[in-house]
Amino acid sequence: MRTNLPYILFILLVIFFGNSAHAQEIDTITRPRIPAVEENEPQPIDSIQLTEKDNLRETDSMQLDSVKPKQSFLSSDVNYSAKDYIRFDRKNNRVYLYNEAEIVYGDMTIKAGIIILDNTKNEVYAFGIKDSADAYTQRPVFTQLQNTVEPDSIRFNFDTEKALVYNSRTEQGEFKVKGEVTKRENDSVYYMKNVKFTTAPDIENPDYYFFARKIKMVPDKKIVTGLVNLWIADVPTPLGLPFGYFPLTDERASGFIIPSFGDNQNRGYFLQNGGYYFALSDFVDLTVLGDYYTNGSYGLRFESNYANRYQYRGNASFRYEKLLNEERGFPNFSEQSIYNLRWTHTQDQKANPSSRFQASVNLGSSTYYQQTINQTNTGNFLNNSMNSSVSYSKTFEGDPQVNVSLNATHNQNTRTQEINMTLPTLQGSVSRIYPFASGSGTKKGIIENINLQYNIRGENRFRTTDSLFFKPEMFENMISGVQHTIPINTNFKVLNYFSVSAGTNLQENWVFKTYEKSYDAQRQEEVIDTVNGFDAYRTYNFNSSIGTTIYGLFKFNPDSKIKAIRHVIRPSLSYNINPKFDQFYDSYLIPATSGLDEKTVKYSRFENTLFGAPSRRYSSSVGLSVTNDFEAKIEAKDSLAEEPRKISLLKNLQFSTSYDLAADSLKLTPVTIRGTLPVVQDKFDINFNGALDPYALNNKNQRIDKLNINNGGSLFRLTRANVSFGYSFSSSDFTGGEKNPDELENETFRNGGRPDDLFGKSMDQDGQFYDEYEEEEEEEIVENDTERYNYKIPWDLRLSYTMTYDNATRNSEISSHSIMFSGNVELSPRWSVGASSGYDLKNKGFTYTQLRFARDLESWRMTFNWTPFGNRASWYFFIGIKASVLSDIKYDKNRERDRSL
Structure with a gap:
């Protein structure tokens, strides 16, 4: 309100109060009391907004050109309001606002129970009021821009814009x-x-x-x-x-990361996870962390996260550790260097519908997860492999559609330290073409359904070991090739019940390196010579199949709970011809030696090339496969339901075998059996598979061309069997809750492990467990004591069971038999416990076991991670403030495993 104070006070007094009596004044500004209002006082006014222009109109209807108005002390309008009343005190030159009072001045807003505007001192005072229960309510709220202050009282000066x-x-x-x-x-x-x-x-x-x-x-x-x-x-x-x-x-800001302190019996005292965080931009950051042990061991880690909304997101990390065991000069001193590179990238599906780039890289030293001194993922030391894949795909729309992809893959066995790598692989395909299809769009008969497709694949493949990874020896053993494939197929109906398909596959393979073999009589050994240069071979085959679906239904009494059982049978009969390609085979002669006759050895120069050698054996085989599904209709649980409930009794029970008409012996292949037994519908299935061999074994446990039943045995020999299941359920299954996994944010999965906690959980540097699912918002903690301990206790449980039976050579043994489990229970909204373990039923011992405890201390977090026994026995304790701004205020202590074991 810009105002000339004397005029305003006079006008407002005449207009709004007239002959009304004075209310009792408020003399104090520290704790005002609510004034009494006389009966002849006028009704309160909700709000008043006066400007200097309004004052002039009320004072005189004539324009005052010769009178220059006095300069106002306020730089902008003052808007104020109150719920009960606004009273003007001309004696003390004040304005009183009572109950839900509010003043707006520029970018400043004051709300309170009582607000007093002192025009003499150009100040405003704000207080709360007492309600009927004598409680102090409607405390002042002072807001300016995005800043909000809620005090007991406020004193603000308009001239200096300062406040107490x-x-x-x-x-x-x-x-x-x-x-x-x-x-x-x-x-x-x-x-x-x-x-x-x-x-x-x-x-x-x-x-x-x-x-x-x-x-x-x-x-x-x-x-x-x-x-x-x-x-x-x-x-x-x-x-x-x-x-x-x-x-x-x-906003994110760069800053130092305080390390944690501890000691290790083999490497001495250490500082871990200290470093610096770089907030490079709104799209990317960088964290540099390091460890140092007093015996000289050290580690470095570089981690970065990046994201561009609606485009892509990902993270990358490189970890290197120099490990020294014991002190230099001791007899058991050793040192080693290990490293790990990890990169994950995903592209938003809406960013570019016709092209896609994604990456999942996890490579490095084979012993990294077993030997690292700063393990960020406990479950990954159980992994036997590391895998990587980087791919880019592009689709060219049209008729026909063309798809092109470029990718690189990596597979590393951490036990054998063998590495298989493709760098790169180029693949292209042209969508199916129907050259004889009619213009109507529908395809009928054998001719109109004839279709062909073209595929091309070019690849560079490396096979090496961990010690030679990315060294010159790795590239010397590279093999390359290009494969062209043209499948031609058709399908049609026979007698309206049988579906018939037939086709052929034409293939041409290009290689750039072949191998010639000869025999060195002097050294009496085979000699292999590498021949560099282009070479190629072509193959083809023929395949056909016929199948149908048979339905069987058995109905029960209408009063029975089981209404009907349906049996669905899907038999399929196939016939395949694979010609032999002797033209791509050569031979060398091994001369006769003492006691041995002369011998001719056949070989193909394409052996050990990228796509291998063509077959030199003709086969003409008939295959038989029968798949069964058993379903039942039972009485619905809901009495108002019109239809009975359908459940599955046995799914995908399949029997398959083949008979080679062109084979000299052992024409019949073992009968394979596989199926799924549902226990809890859509929740718990038991998977089983096995193999039944019709042929007998000789005294050396070798298969012979004699049926087992004709050798005094049964019709089939059970040579292999496996039973397994995995079951995961939680309290949310019974309450309708659901969690959505985000694999990109899952540290365990990014390290190549399982996305769940079946193999245990690890703790990050802030003492928090890497959870199976990353939740965007924390659940509200119930403060009502009656709700703190009740039947709604969140829990989850995972089970994994496997048993393998082996009897291929009359050994009749269970080769593996184990059960693993993990679970978590929130005993209260602030207490949670968890465990991961297993038992090897064959070797009679517990597998890797971990116990977890977490306590939410409201502003603090306390966690304890304990591996009680085994060669990885260790524990880790942490307590610290949860807020990121004070995350360096913490205490953590750990006992690393004894690496001498």
């Missing part, structure tokens, strides 16, 4: 700040006295806080303090600093 705030409460980033007296210097600087600041949710009763006698606060930027010390549960601790600096920005 008593018992203010404000939130700055993750901090909640309460000051006894606050002086507002300007809109960006506040000085405060006797201040508590904490990240606890309740500033009135925090479980911990920092107490400072004097501080300077720049909203959304920083808090600078003098002497500050830590209080826990209102008890002062000796932990303090002569001064402090606390950043308040909500």
Whole structure:
């Protein structure tokens, strides 16, 4: 409100009050009492908004050109309102606003129970009011831009734009700040006295806080303090600093990461996970971490996350460790270097529908996950392989459609340290073409359904070991090739019940390196010579199949709970011809030696090339496969349901075998059996498979061309069998809750392990377990004691069972038999426990076992990770503040496993 105070007070008095009597004045501004209102006082006015122009119109209808108005002390309009009344005191030149009062001045807003505007001092005072229960309510709320302060009372001066705030409460980033007296210097600087600041949710009763006698606060930027010390549960601790600096920005900022301290019996004292965080931009960051042990061991890690909304996101890390065992000069001293490279990249599906780039890389030393001194994923040491894949695909729309992809793959066996790598693989395909199809779009008969396709694949393949990875020897053994494939197929119906398909596959393979073999009579050994240059061979085959579907239905009594059982049979008969290609085979002669006759050895120069040698054996085989499904209709649980409920009794029970008409012996292949037994519909299935061999064994346990039943045995010999199941369920299955996994955010999965905790969980540097699912928001903790311990206890359980029977050579043994399990239970909203373990039923012993405990201390987090026995026995304890701004205030202690074991 821009105003000439004498005129305004006079006009408002005449217009709004007339002859009304004076109400009792409020003499104090520290704790005003609510004034009494006389009966002849006029009705309260909700809001008044007056400007200088309005004052002039009320004073005189004539324009006052010769009178220059007095300059206002206010730089913008003042808008104010109140729920009960607005009263003007001309004696003391004040305006009183009562109940839900509000003043808006520029970018500043004050809300309170009582607001007093003093036009003499150009100041405003704001207080709360007492309700019928004598409780202090409607505390002032001072808001300027994005900053909000909630004190007991406010005193603000319009001239200097400075303010005194008593018992203010404000939130700055993750901090909640309460000051006894606050002086507002300007809109960006506040000085405060006797201040508590904490990240606890309740500033009135925090479980911990920092107490400072004097501080300077720049909203959304920083808090600078003098002497500050830590209080826990209102008890002062000796932990303090002569001064402090606390950043308040909500944006990511670069800064140091404080390391944790510990000791190891083999490597001495150490500092772990210390380094620096670089907030490079809004799209990418970089974390540099390091470890150092007093015996000279050290580790470095570089980790980066990047994201571009609606385009792509990913993360990358490189980890290197130099490990020294014992001290130099000791007889058992050893050293080794291990490393690991990991990269994950995903592209948003809507970013480019016609092209896609994705990557999942995990490669490095085979012993990295077993030997690392800073393990970030406990479950990964059980992995036997590391795999990588980087691919780019592009689709060219048209008729026919063309698809092109370029990818690189890597597979590494961590036990044998063998590495197979393709760098790169180029694949292209042209969609199916129907050259004889009619223009109507529908295809009928054998001719119109004839279709062909073209595929091309070019590849460079490397086979090496861990010690030769990316060394010159690795590239010397590279093999390359290009494969062209043209499948031609057709399908049609016979007698309306049988589906027939037939086709041929034409293939041409190009290689750039072949191998010639000869025999060195002098050294009496085979000699292999490498021949560099282009070479090729062509193959073809023929395949056909006929199948149908047979339905069988058995109905029960209408009063029975089981209404009907349906049996679905899908028999399929196939015939395949694979010609022999002798033209691509050569031979060499091994001369007769003492006791041995002359021998001719046939070989193909394409052996050990990328696609291998063509077959030199003609086969003409007939295959038979029968798949069975058993379903039942039972009485519905809901009595109002019109249809009975359908359940599955046995799924995909399949029997398959083949008979080679062109073979000299052992024409019949073993009968394979596989199927799924549903236990809990759509939840729990038992998978089984096995092999039945019709041929007998000789005394050397070798297969002979004699049926087992004709050799005094049964019709078939069970040579192999396997039973396995995996079951995962939780309390959310019974309450309708659901969690969506994000594999990109799962540290276990990114390291090549399982996305669940069946092999245990690991803790990050902030003492938090890597969970199976990353949740965007934390669940609200129930504070009602009656709800704290009830039947709605969240829990989850995972089971994995496998048993393998082997009897291929009359050994009749169970080669593997184990069960693994993991589970988590929230005993209360703040207590959770978990365990991962298993038992080897064959070797009679427990597998890797881990116990986990976590306690939510509201503002703090406490976790304990314990492996009680085994060669990886260890434990890790952590307690620290959860807020990221104070994550360096922590205590952690761990006992690493004894690596001498």
